[in-house]
Amino acid sequence: MPEPIIHAFFDEPTNTVSYLIGDPETRDAAVVDPVLDYDHKSGKANVRSADAILAKAGQEGLTVKLILETHVHADHLSGAPYIKLKTGAKVAIGERIKEVQKIFRPVFNAVDVSGEGAEFDVLFKDGDRFTIGHLQGQVIATPGHTPACVSYKIEDAVFVGDTLFMPDYGTARADFPGGDARVLYHSIQRLMALPPETRLFMCHDYLPKDGRKTFAWETTVADEKARNIHVHDGVSEDDFVKMRTTRDQTLSAPTLLLPSIQVNMRAGHLPPADANGITYLRVPITLTS
Numbered sequence: 001m002p003e004p005i006i007h008a009f010f011d012e013p014t015n016t017v018s019y020l021i022g023d024p025e026t027r028d029a030a031v032v033d034p035v036l037d038y039d040h041k042s043g044k045a046n047v048r049s050a051d052a053i054l055a056k057a058g059q060e061g062l063t064v065k066l067i068l069e070t071h072v073h074a075d076h077l078s079g080a081p082y083i084k085l086k087t088g089a090k091v092a093i094g095e096r097i098k099e100v101q102k103i104f105r106p107v108f109n110a111v112d113v114s115g116e117g118a119e120f121d122v123l124f125k126d127g128d129r130f131t132i133g134h135l136q137g138q139v140i141a142t143p144g145h146t147p148a149c150v151s152y153k154i155e156d157a158v159f160v161g162d163t164l165f166m167p168d169y170g171t172a173r174a175d176f177p178g179g180d181a182r183v184l185y186h187s188i189q190r191l192m193a194l195p196p197e198t199r200l201f202m203c204h205d206y207l208p209k210d211g212r213k214t215f216a217w218e219t220t221v222a223d224e225k226a227r228n229i230h231v232h233d234g235v236s237e238d239d240f241v242k243m244r245t246t247r248d249q250t251l252s253a254p255t256l257l258l259p260s261i262q263v264n265m266r267a268g269h270l271p272p273a274d275a276n277g278i279t280y281l282r283v284p285i286t287l288t289s
Helices: 048-059 080-087 097-104 181-192 221-227 237-248 257-264
Strands: 005-011 016-022 028-032 035-039 044-046 063-068 090-094 122-124 129-132 135-141 150-154 157-159 199-201 218-220
Touching: 005 035, 005 048, 016 048, 016 157, 028 129, 035 048, 048 063, 048 080, 063 080, 063 129, 080 090, 135 181, 181 221, 181 237, 218 221
Parallel strands: 028 063, 063 090, 090 122, 157 199
Antiparallel strands: 005 016, 016 028, 035 044, 129 135, 135 150, 150 157, 199 218
16 A cells, blocks of 8 residues: 655644645645635735645656545635646535535625536545545545535545544534534544544644644544544543534634635635626625624
8 A cells, every 4th residue: 555645734824734645656646725825904815825835746746636625614715726727636525515505605695606516626425436646545524514524535644624623622613504513523433433543634723722832733543532622432422512512602703714615615716806807705794783
Protein backbone atom coordinates (compact mmCIF):
# COMPACT_ATOMS: atom_id res chain seq x y z
CA MET A 1 0.00 0.00 0.00
CA PRO A 2 1.64 3.28 -1.08
CA GLU A 3 1.80 5.98 1.58
CA PRO A 4 0.48 9.27 0.26
CA ILE A 5 2.54 12.42 0.26
CA ILE A 6 0.66 14.85 2.51
CA HIS A 7 1.43 18.55 2.91
CA ALA A 8 -0.73 20.72 5.17
CA PHE A 9 -1.31 24.46 4.74
CA PHE A 10 -2.72 26.32 7.74
CA ASP A 11 -4.63 29.57 7.22
CA GLU A 12 -4.61 31.20 10.63
CA PRO A 13 -7.17 33.96 9.87
CA THR A 14 -9.83 31.26 9.31
CA ASN A 15 -8.16 28.45 11.31
CA THR A 16 -8.48 26.29 8.19
CA VAL A 17 -6.18 23.48 7.11
CA SER A 18 -5.91 22.67 3.39
CA TYR A 19 -4.02 19.66 2.09
CA LEU A 20 -1.98 18.67 -0.93
CA ILE A 21 -2.02 14.88 -1.34
CA GLY A 22 0.25 13.17 -3.85
CA ASP A 23 1.03 9.72 -5.17
CA PRO A 24 4.79 9.20 -4.79
CA GLU A 25 4.87 6.99 -7.88
CA THR A 26 2.74 8.70 -10.53
CA ARG A 27 3.04 12.21 -8.99
CA ASP A 28 -0.71 12.74 -9.48
CA ALA A 29 -2.23 14.84 -6.69
CA ALA A 30 -5.38 16.19 -5.09
CA VAL A 31 -6.11 19.29 -3.02
CA VAL A 32 -8.51 19.19 -0.07
CA ASP A 33 -10.44 22.29 1.06
CA PRO A 34 -8.39 25.10 -0.53
CA VAL A 35 -8.83 28.64 0.82
CA LEU A 36 -9.41 31.93 -0.99
CA ASP A 37 -7.91 34.75 1.08
CA TYR A 38 -10.74 37.20 1.68
CA ASP A 39 -10.84 40.30 3.86
CA HIS A 40 -14.43 40.88 4.89
CA LYS A 41 -13.84 44.45 6.05
CA SER A 42 -12.55 45.66 2.69
CA GLY A 43 -14.14 43.14 0.33
CA LYS A 44 -10.70 42.41 -1.13
CA ALA A 45 -9.60 38.89 -2.02
CA ASN A 46 -6.38 37.30 -3.22
CA VAL A 47 -5.04 33.84 -4.04
CA ARG A 48 -1.96 33.76 -1.81
CA SER A 49 -2.98 30.54 -0.04
CA ALA A 50 -3.90 28.74 -3.27
CA ASP A 51 -0.65 29.86 -4.87
CA ALA A 52 1.29 28.37 -1.95
CA ILE A 53 -0.33 24.99 -2.62
CA LEU A 54 0.39 25.22 -6.34
CA ALA A 55 3.98 26.26 -5.67
CA LYS A 56 4.51 23.24 -3.43
CA ALA A 57 3.00 20.99 -6.08
CA GLY A 58 5.39 22.46 -8.62
CA GLN A 59 8.40 22.00 -6.36
CA GLU A 60 7.56 18.33 -5.87
CA GLY A 61 6.57 17.62 -9.45
CA LEU A 62 2.96 16.91 -8.50
CA THR A 63 0.10 17.34 -10.97
CA VAL A 64 -3.17 18.34 -9.34
CA LYS A 65 -6.01 16.31 -10.88
CA LEU A 66 -8.74 16.63 -8.24
CA ILE A 67 -10.04 19.18 -5.74
CA LEU A 68 -11.93 17.61 -2.85
CA GLU A 69 -14.35 19.75 -0.86
CA THR A 70 -15.48 18.14 2.39
CA HIS A 71 -18.59 20.35 2.59
CA VAL A 72 -19.94 23.86 2.00
CA HIS A 73 -17.75 25.70 4.47
CA ALA A 74 -19.21 28.46 6.64
CA ASP A 75 -15.93 30.02 7.75
CA HIS A 76 -13.85 30.53 4.61
CA LEU A 77 -14.29 31.03 0.89
CA SER A 78 -13.09 28.21 -1.33
CA GLY A 79 -10.08 28.64 -3.60
CA ALA A 80 -11.21 25.77 -5.83
CA PRO A 81 -12.03 27.82 -8.96
CA TYR A 82 -8.53 29.32 -9.05
CA ILE A 83 -6.81 25.96 -8.65
CA LYS A 84 -9.11 24.51 -11.31
CA LEU A 85 -8.22 27.40 -13.63
CA LYS A 86 -4.49 26.79 -13.13
CA THR A 87 -4.54 22.98 -13.30
CA GLY A 88 -7.71 21.79 -15.01
CA ALA A 89 -8.53 19.70 -11.91
CA LYS A 90 -12.12 18.62 -11.31
CA VAL A 91 -13.96 19.89 -8.23
CA ALA A 92 -15.75 17.23 -6.16
CA ILE A 93 -18.14 17.30 -3.20
CA GLY A 94 -20.78 15.06 -1.61
CA GLU A 95 -23.99 14.61 -3.58
CA ARG A 96 -26.11 16.08 -0.79
CA ILE A 97 -24.82 19.50 -1.83
CA LYS A 98 -28.18 19.57 -3.62
CA GLU A 99 -29.93 19.83 -0.24
CA VAL A 100 -27.60 22.59 0.95
CA GLN A 101 -28.20 24.58 -2.23
CA LYS A 102 -31.95 24.22 -1.85
CA ILE A 103 -31.77 25.38 1.77
CA PHE A 104 -29.71 28.49 1.04
CA ARG A 105 -30.81 29.45 -2.48
CA PRO A 106 -33.91 31.29 -1.18
CA VAL A 107 -31.95 32.82 1.71
CA PHE A 108 -29.80 34.77 -0.76
CA ASN A 109 -32.33 34.82 -3.63
CA ALA A 110 -29.58 33.02 -5.54
CA VAL A 111 -31.67 32.26 -8.62
CA ASP A 112 -28.59 31.21 -10.59
CA VAL A 113 -27.81 28.30 -8.22
CA SER A 114 -28.93 25.01 -9.74
CA GLY A 115 -30.14 23.15 -6.67
CA GLU A 116 -28.76 20.03 -8.37
CA GLY A 117 -25.06 20.45 -7.64
CA ALA A 118 -24.36 21.24 -11.30
CA GLU A 119 -21.77 23.83 -10.29
CA PHE A 120 -19.45 20.97 -9.26
CA ASP A 121 -17.71 18.53 -11.60
CA VAL A 122 -18.13 15.43 -9.42
CA LEU A 123 -20.87 14.57 -6.92
CA PHE A 124 -19.79 11.72 -4.66
CA LYS A 125 -22.11 9.19 -3.07
CA ASP A 126 -21.34 7.41 0.18
CA GLY A 127 -18.95 4.56 -0.55
CA ASP A 128 -17.81 5.88 -3.91
CA ARG A 129 -14.21 5.11 -4.78
CA PHE A 130 -11.70 7.24 -6.64
CA THR A 131 -7.99 7.21 -7.38
CA ILE A 132 -5.15 9.69 -7.19
CA GLY A 133 -2.59 7.97 -9.36
CA HIS A 134 -2.14 4.62 -7.62
CA LEU A 135 -3.61 5.88 -4.35
CA GLN A 136 -7.00 4.41 -3.50
CA GLY A 137 -9.66 6.78 -2.16
CA GLN A 138 -13.07 6.18 -0.65
CA VAL A 139 -15.89 8.56 0.24
CA ILE A 140 -17.42 8.27 3.71
CA ALA A 141 -20.62 10.26 4.22
CA THR A 142 -20.34 12.06 7.56
CA PRO A 143 -23.36 14.41 7.77
CA GLY A 144 -24.43 16.23 10.90
CA HIS A 145 -22.43 19.44 10.75
CA THR A 146 -24.11 19.92 7.36
CA PRO A 147 -26.12 17.42 5.28
CA ALA A 148 -23.45 17.26 2.57
CA CYS A 149 -20.39 16.60 4.75
CA VAL A 150 -18.12 13.81 3.57
CA SER A 151 -14.76 12.49 4.72
CA TYR A 152 -12.16 11.26 2.25
CA LYS A 153 -10.21 8.12 3.09
CA ILE A 154 -7.03 7.96 1.03
CA GLU A 155 -5.05 4.83 1.90
CA ASP A 156 -4.41 5.07 5.69
CA ALA A 157 -5.33 8.76 5.96
CA VAL A 158 -8.82 10.25 6.40
CA PHE A 159 -9.59 13.92 5.81
CA VAL A 160 -12.55 14.46 8.10
CA GLY A 161 -13.68 17.99 7.27
CA ASP A 162 -15.54 19.57 10.20
CA THR A 163 -16.85 16.31 11.65
CA LEU A 164 -14.14 16.06 14.30
CA PHE A 165 -11.53 18.37 15.77
CA MET A 166 -8.38 17.53 17.68
CA PRO A 167 -9.14 15.49 20.84
CA ASP A 168 -8.68 18.48 23.16
CA TYR A 169 -11.14 20.60 21.17
CA GLY A 170 -13.93 18.13 20.48
CA THR A 171 -16.43 18.15 17.64
CA ALA A 172 -18.13 20.42 15.12
CA ARG A 173 -21.28 22.41 15.78
CA ALA A 174 -24.52 21.01 14.40
CA ASP A 175 -26.89 23.99 14.54
CA PHE A 176 -26.59 25.25 10.97
CA PRO A 177 -29.67 24.71 8.76
CA GLY A 178 -29.73 21.01 7.88
CA GLY A 179 -27.37 20.12 10.72
CA ASP A 180 -28.27 17.51 13.35
CA ALA A 181 -26.36 16.57 16.49
CA ARG A 182 -27.72 13.02 16.56
CA VAL A 183 -26.74 12.47 12.93
CA LEU A 184 -23.30 13.91 13.71
CA TYR A 185 -22.84 11.38 16.53
CA HIS A 186 -23.50 8.49 14.16
CA SER A 187 -21.13 9.96 11.57
CA ILE A 188 -18.40 10.18 14.19
CA GLN A 189 -18.99 6.57 15.14
CA ARG A 190 -18.35 5.59 11.51
CA LEU A 191 -14.94 7.21 11.77
CA MET A 192 -14.28 5.69 15.19
CA ALA A 193 -14.95 2.23 13.71
CA LEU A 194 -11.92 2.53 11.40
CA PRO A 195 -8.69 0.75 12.43
CA PRO A 196 -7.14 2.41 15.51
CA GLU A 197 -3.96 3.38 13.67
CA THR A 198 -5.87 5.25 10.94
CA ARG A 199 -4.57 8.79 10.63
CA LEU A 200 -7.17 11.57 10.85
CA PHE A 201 -6.56 15.01 9.38
CA MET A 202 -8.68 17.95 10.57
CA CYS A 203 -10.07 20.79 8.46
CA HIS A 204 -9.68 23.25 11.34
CA ASP A 205 -7.81 23.72 14.57
CA TYR A 206 -8.46 26.15 17.41
CA LEU A 207 -6.30 26.42 20.49
CA PRO A 208 -8.06 25.34 23.69
CA LYS A 209 -8.27 28.12 26.27
CA ASP A 210 -6.19 26.18 28.77
CA GLY A 211 -3.94 23.85 26.86
CA ARG A 212 -1.42 23.57 24.05
CA LYS A 213 0.05 26.70 22.50
CA THR A 214 0.65 25.42 18.97
CA PHE A 215 -1.80 24.46 16.25
CA ALA A 216 -2.18 20.81 15.29
CA TRP A 217 -4.28 18.92 12.77
CA GLU A 218 -3.23 15.26 12.70
CA THR A 219 -4.32 12.57 15.14
CA THR A 220 -5.51 8.93 15.02
CA VAL A 221 -8.71 7.01 15.55
CA ALA A 222 -7.24 5.51 18.72
CA ASP A 223 -6.40 8.93 20.13
CA GLU A 224 -9.84 10.36 19.35
CA LYS A 225 -11.56 7.38 20.98
CA ALA A 226 -9.42 7.68 24.08
CA ARG A 227 -9.27 11.45 24.55
CA ASN A 228 -11.83 13.42 22.55
CA ILE A 229 -13.45 15.69 25.12
CA HIS A 230 -16.89 15.45 23.47
CA VAL A 231 -17.14 11.90 22.18
CA HIS A 232 -14.51 9.62 23.70
CA ASP A 233 -15.37 6.00 24.49
CA GLY A 234 -18.06 5.95 27.15
CA VAL A 235 -19.99 9.01 25.94
CA SER A 236 -23.51 7.91 25.03
CA GLU A 237 -25.47 9.19 22.06
CA ASP A 238 -27.97 11.02 24.30
CA ASP A 239 -25.20 12.60 26.37
CA PHE A 240 -23.45 13.79 23.23
CA VAL A 241 -26.64 15.25 21.76
CA LYS A 242 -27.43 17.07 25.00
CA MET A 243 -23.88 18.48 25.23
CA ARG A 244 -23.73 19.46 21.56
CA THR A 245 -27.16 21.09 21.52
CA THR A 246 -26.52 23.03 24.72
CA ARG A 247 -23.09 24.18 23.55
CA ASP A 248 -24.32 25.23 20.11
CA GLN A 249 -26.86 27.58 21.69
CA THR A 250 -23.96 29.60 23.11
CA LEU A 251 -22.01 29.94 19.85
CA SER A 252 -22.09 33.03 17.67
CA ALA A 253 -22.19 32.90 13.89
CA PRO A 254 -18.82 32.54 12.15
CA THR A 255 -17.48 35.87 10.89
CA LEU A 256 -17.52 34.74 7.25
CA LEU A 257 -20.74 32.72 7.43
CA LEU A 258 -22.79 34.74 4.93
CA PRO A 259 -20.13 35.30 2.26
CA SER A 260 -18.80 31.75 2.62
CA ILE A 261 -22.08 29.95 2.08
CA GLN A 262 -23.18 31.94 -0.95
CA VAL A 263 -19.78 31.48 -2.61
CA ASN A 264 -19.10 27.88 -1.61
CA MET A 265 -22.49 26.53 -2.65
CA ARG A 266 -21.48 27.81 -6.12
CA ALA A 267 -18.33 25.62 -6.01
CA GLY A 268 -16.29 28.64 -4.92
CA HIS A 269 -17.50 30.96 -7.66
CA LEU A 270 -18.66 34.47 -6.82
CA PRO A 271 -22.29 35.42 -7.48
CA PRO A 272 -22.99 36.77 -10.98
CA ALA A 273 -21.92 40.36 -11.50
CA ASP A 274 -24.55 43.08 -11.59
CA ALA A 275 -25.20 45.18 -14.68
CA ASN A 276 -22.33 47.47 -13.71
CA GLY A 277 -19.87 44.57 -13.89
CA ILE A 278 -19.28 44.47 -10.12
CA THR A 279 -19.89 41.37 -8.01
CA TYR A 280 -21.70 41.81 -4.71
CA LEU A 281 -22.20 39.49 -1.75
CA ARG A 282 -25.62 39.67 -0.13
CA VAL A 283 -26.44 40.11 3.55
CA PRO A 284 -30.07 39.24 4.38
CA ILE A 285 -31.34 41.58 7.09
CA THR A 286 -33.56 40.29 9.88
CA LEU A 287 -35.21 42.84 12.17
CA THR A 288 -35.45 41.67 15.76
CA SER A 289 -37.32 43.19 18.66
